[in-house]
Amino acid sequence: MKALVVGGGGREHAIVRALRRSAHAPEVLCAPGNAGIAADAECLPGIAADDVEAIVAIATERRVDLVAVGPEMALVAGVVDALEQAGVPAFGPSAAAAELEGSKAFAKELMKEAGVPTAGYVLLRSREEAVEHLACASYPAVLKADGLAAGKGVILCATEAEARAAVDVFFTEQRFGATTVVLEEFLEGEELSLLALCDGGNVVPLAPAQDYKRIFDGDQGPNTGGMGSYSPVPGFEQADVEEIVDSVHRPIVAAMARRGRPFHGVLYAGLMIGAEGPKVLEFNARFGDPETQAVLPRLRSDLVDLLLAAREPGGLAGMSAEFDSDWAVTLVLASAGYPESSSSGDVIHGLAAAAELAEVTHAGTAARDGEIVTAGGRVLNVTALGASPAEARDRAYDAAGRISFEGMQIRTDIAARAVERVPS
Ligand code: AMP
Numbered sequence: 001m002k003a004l005v006v007g008g009g010g011r012e013h014a015i016v017r018a019l020r021r022s023a024h025a026p027e028v029l030c031a032p033g034n035a036g037i038a039a040d041a042e043c044l045p046g047i048a049a050d051d052v053e054a055i056v057a058i059a060t061e062r063r064v065d066l067v068a069v070g071p072e073m074a075l076v077a078g079v080v081d082a083l084e085q086a087g088v089p090a091f092g093p094s095a096a097a098a099e100l101e102g103s104k105a106f107a108k109e110l111m112k113e114a115g116v117p118t119a120g121y122v123l124l125r126s127r128e129e130a131v132e133h134l135a136c137a138s139y140p141a142v143l144k145a146d147g148l149a150a151g152k153g154v155i156l157c158a159t160e161a162e163a164r165a166a167v168d169v170f171f172t173e174q175r176f177g178a179t180t181v182v183l184e185e186f187l188e189g190e191e192l193s194l195l196a197l198c199d200g201g202n203v204v205p206l207a208p209a210q211d212y213k214r215i216f217d218g219d220q221g222p223n224t225g226g227m228g229s230y231s232p233v234p235g236f237e238q239a240d241v242e243e244i245v246d247s248v249h250r251p252i253v254a255a256m257a258r259r260g261r262p263f264h265g266v267l268y269a270g271l272m273i274g275a276e277g278p279k280v281l282e283f284n285a286r287f288g289d290p291e292t293q294a295v296l297p298r299l300r301s302d303l304v305d306l307l308l309a310a311r312e313p314g315g316l317a318g319m320s321a322e323f324d325s326d327w328a329v330t331l332v333l334a335s336a337g338y339p340e341s342s343s344s345g346d347v348i349h350g351l352a353a354a355a356e357l358a359e360v361t362h363a364g365t366a367a368r369d370g371e372i373v374t375a376g377g378r379v380l381n382v383t384a385l386g387a388s389p390a391e392a393r394d395r396a397y398d399a400a401g402r403i404s405f406e407g408m409q410i411r412t413d414i415a416a417r418a419v420e421r422v423p424s
């Protein structure tokens with residue numbers, strides 16, 4: 001069997017490795033991949049993740065049996081529709097179903113219709129309308145640009161003045177090109193990422209995870225794509241997970257089916273767990289990054305079987321995803337300047353020594369003159385397993401300590417909360 005993974009980050013590296021552990025023993029291709037993925041799969045560096053035509057062409061030419069898509073851009077661009085039309089089995093939502101991530105306004109309206117708990121909100125359709133609403137909103141408040149914004153489309157505003165500035169940015173800056181902005185109530189609590197596989201009707205939850213979005217320790221500084229993660233999460237046992245899936249994922253999947261946009265793929269709910277219980281912050285239509293790097297190494301079930309089943313309407317009936325009891329902690333090693341900018345071309349040392357202790361997946365790396373160099377904001381992920389959060393965490397930090405490159409940034413408090421809650 002032959003599998004193709006679309007994307008070239010740490011998430012895709014983790015997916016490649018999980019596919020290779022399958023009993024189907026697939027030959028794995030990755031488009032475009034990166035310097036680290038090249039050790040585990042045949043990379044196709046000339047093919048960008050959102051180049052739908054090129055992906056369909058290569059998948060057809062190479063007779064691929066399963067495509068797994070990582071990034072949202074490719075999904076929203078319709079890569080799964082195009083592949084399936086060409087007769088290539090592809091895991092992920094159609095463009096119509098990926099709108100759950102592609103449009104925050106669509107997601108909010110759907111949650112309202114399906115009775116899914118989320119922050120109160122108003123949709124602002126113009127700057128003038130926004131100014132009116134901002135004058136009577138309570139602060140802090142949250143503003144979100146409607147479209148995909150690579151993690152930059154959410155601004156937490158402490159005052160009306162900050163909110164006005166955010167609205168100006170969203171409505172005027174080309175990269176947002178927003179025609180709608182969501183003004184949302186600020187929620188307090190603890191964040192949880194709960195990803196589930198969906199087949200248009202059935203929902204199979206994956207292990208819960210927590211990620212760390214801010215660049216600095218203590219959740220300070222700007223939001224990033226994610227600086228670390230761990231799984232499972234103390235306090236969220238199987239019964240709690242089922243309860244969340246019943247109140248969030250299942251009603252959404254049912255609502256999507258009613259709208260004629262059946263959701264196949266990963267439905268990722270970003271949740272805030274507060275005094276009133278879980279509320280949805282956002283939906284993603286794909287695997288999370290870096291949650292996937294902590295979740296998939298613990299997966300005991302066959303990923304190929306699960307992904308193929310999710311393509312078929314009702315295919316996941318009677319299936320479940322089983323996980324090891326081990327804890328996993330993932331650290332992100334980022335380059336200087338991230339998240340505002342990133343640096344590249346710096347030689348990375350210590351990769352082999354780190355790999356003796358932990359699983360090292362590559363995000364932004366490139367090969368140059370026989371060495372691995374940095375090539376992006378998030379450079380590497382280090383994932384360690386352990387019988388307790390403390391063991392996994394210590395091992396992850398020991399392994400990361402063996403890696404060095406110019407300007408390397410790493411948070412020192414990843415999974416500290418889990419260690420406190422589960423004394424070893
Ligand atoms: P999102 O992309 O919608 O998940 O937002 C990115 C991050 O902004 C979330 O992970 C939260 O940390 C924060 N955030 C989003 N919405 C809210 C909200 N309503 N209240 C508090 N924090 C929020």
Ligand code: GLY
Nearest residue numbers: 211226288289290
């Ligand atoms: N970890 C956040 C995301 O994948 O969007």
